[in-house]
Amino acid sequence: MSEKAKVATASLAGCFGCHMSLLDIDERLLDLIQVVEFDRMPLTDIKRVGRCDVGIIEGGVANAENVEVLRDFREHCKVLVAMGACAINGGIPAMRNQFELADCLTEAYVDGVGVDNPMIPNDPEIPLLLNKVHPIHEVVNVDYFLPGCPPAADAIWTFLNELLTGQPIALPYTQIHYD
Amino acid sequence: MSEQSSVRLDGQGTAAEAVSDEVARSEEASILLDGQKVPFSEGQTIMDAAMAAGTYIPHLCHNPEFKPHGSCRVCTVTVNGRTAAACTMPAQNDQVVETSTEALQTERRRLLQMLFVEGNHVCPACEASGNCQLQAVAYYVGMLSPHYNHFYPQRPVDASHPDFFIDFNRCILCELCVRASRDMDGKDLFAISGRGINSRLVVNSPSGRLGDTDFHTGDKAAHVCPVGAILFKHQGYDKPIGERLYDRQPISEVGDARAAEQGDQSNE
Numbered sequence: 001m002s003e004k005a006k007v008a009t010a011s012l013a014g015c016f017g018c019h020m021s022l023l024d025i026d027e028r029l030l031d032l033i034q035v036v037e038f039d040r041m042p043l044t045d046i047k048r049v050g051r052c053d054v055g056i057i058e059g060g061v062a063n064a065e066n067v068e069v070l071r072d073f074r075e076h077c078k079v080l081v082a083m084g085a086c087a088i089n090g091g092i093p094a095m096r097n098q099f100e101l102a103d104c105l106t107e108a109y110v111d112g113v114g115v116d117n118p119m120i121p122n123d124p125e126i127p128l129l130l131n132k133v134h135p136i137h138e139v140v141n142v143d144y145f146l147p148g149c150p151p152a153a154d155a156i157w158t159f160l161n162e163l164l165t166g167q168p169i170a171l172p173y174t175q176i177h178y179d
Numbered sequence: 180m181s182e183q184s185s186v187r188l189d190g191q192g193t194a195a196e197a198v199s200d201e202v203a204r205s206e207e208a209s210i211l212l213d214g215q216k217v218p219f220s221e222g223q224t225i226m227d228a229a230m231a232a233g234t235y236i237p238h239l240c241h242n243p244e245f246k247p248h249g250s251c252r253v254c255t256v257t258v259n260g261r262t263a264a265a266c267t268m269p270a271q272n273d274q275v276v277e278t279s280t281e282a283l284q285t286e287r288r289r290l291l292q293m294l295f296v297e298g299n300h301v302c303p304a305c306e307a308s309g310n311c312q313l314q315a316v317a318y319y320v321g322m323l324s325p326h327y328n329h330f331y332p333q334r335p336v337d338a339s340h341p342d343f344f345i346d347f348n349r350c351i352l353c354e355l356c357v358r359a360s361r362d363m364d365g366k367d368l369f370a371i372s373g374r375g376i377n378s379r380l381v382v383n384s385p386s387g388r389l390g391d392t393d394f395h396t397g398d399k400a401a402h403v404c405p406v407g408a409i410l411f412k413h414q415g416y417d418k419p420i421g422e423r424l425y426d427r428q429p430i431s432e433v434g435d436a437r438a439a440e441q442g443d444q445s446n447e
Contacts, residue, residue, distance in 0.1 A: 082324065085303055089325050095301060097331040098348075138328050145324035149303035173429055176318055178302035179309065179420070 014059025024153035065127035235431035240353035299348035307407025309423030339390025359400035
């Protein structure tokens with residue numbers, strides 16, 4: 001490959017743990033940037049995703065902004081990857097699906113212990129929450145899934161290597177886990 | 180010359196022995212499991228024969244200590260070209276059984292995916308994670324995504340018992356606790372109620388709560404749950420990540436979660 005592959009990443013309803021795991025590939029990042037150019041990602045601070053070869057999504061879909069970013073990624077990325085438990089099945093944020101959204105907000109901002117000036121935040125700049133948290137494949141088509149909470153750095157490394165060199169994705173047993 | 184003939188004689192002798200061995204073996208009833216001859220005795224199922232031979236057939240509702248149930252269908256194999264549950268299908272001489280074909284693994288993956296989306300299986304927040312048979316079988320069949328849309332059902336957690344939780348979010352309706360309580364403990368504390376997607380585990384007490392039963396840590400039913408639905412209180416996350424049952428080796432090598440737990444206990 002003469003030109004570098006363009007890669008974008010985003011964290012939706014996640015904890016940035018998967019991105020931390022990506023950074024955990026340590027000095028291999030230097031090998032990675034020989035073959036990859038990063039577009040929108042937390043490291044570059046680019047706000048909108050451009051045309052990319054690979055888009056990697058951490059986190060599920062919990063609010064209107066998540067939906068917009070995810071659809072933007074799908075439109076701009078040839079290959080879209082769901083990275084980590086939350087992107088794949090909603091993960092910890094989806095545990096709120098057991099409750100009504102209004103009950104969650106009331107518990108956090110009105111009835112919660114030690115709440116000062118109780119009110120449910122309603123600033124127009126705050127993205128509206130969805131009634132339920134969804135994994136990203138329920139909103140857009142997803143090409144690859146990389147499970148883990150987070151996926152181990154080695155798993156991310158194996159995956160990126162195989163993807164960027166056009167090999168079939170084959171993770172060893174110890175690199176597949178859901179937690 | 181004489182040396183040559185003696186070699187030939189020896190060769191003939193060996194061949195004759197091999198033939199008589201072959202006759203003896205063929206008299207022993209056997210099935211052909213993925214091309215391997217696997218012997219069985221009268222009354223054994225395909226699963227029994229495979230387990231005795233050390234060949235892993237993925238399963239969830241099956242536990243060799245109990246009468247087969249045949250409900251999870253994860254052990255589906257083809258028998259002479261037709262699909263059947265290995266845990267309930269009696270072994271018969273010369274059956275041609277296939278278990279590790281790509282088509283069957285794909286079907287098992289779909290079954291696992293349906294089990295995952297119809298409950299609330301949040302592995303990162305589950306104490307059974309790493310020791311969970313549902314998870315381990317999903318790893319074994321290469322499940323990387325849930326594929327389907329999640330149901331996110333609203334199910335309760337029963338923490339009324341002093342020594343146990345029941346987290347109904349994780350129940351896969353294998354009926355192992357039902358069978359254990361009925362057939363071994365003689366208490367009949369559990370049952371499956373409802374039909375289809377409304378099927379659910381219920382507790383046999385006037386309030387429906389586990390705390391109002393005589394469920395006890397010594398009960399067999401307390402030690403058979405293959406997932407994290409029936410959990411002990413006062414303990415948790417005993418083994419760090421990396422040392423749990425299925426962290427390093429697949430279930431095909433280390434076996435069922437509860438069998439391994441019993442092995443641990445007998446070692447102590």
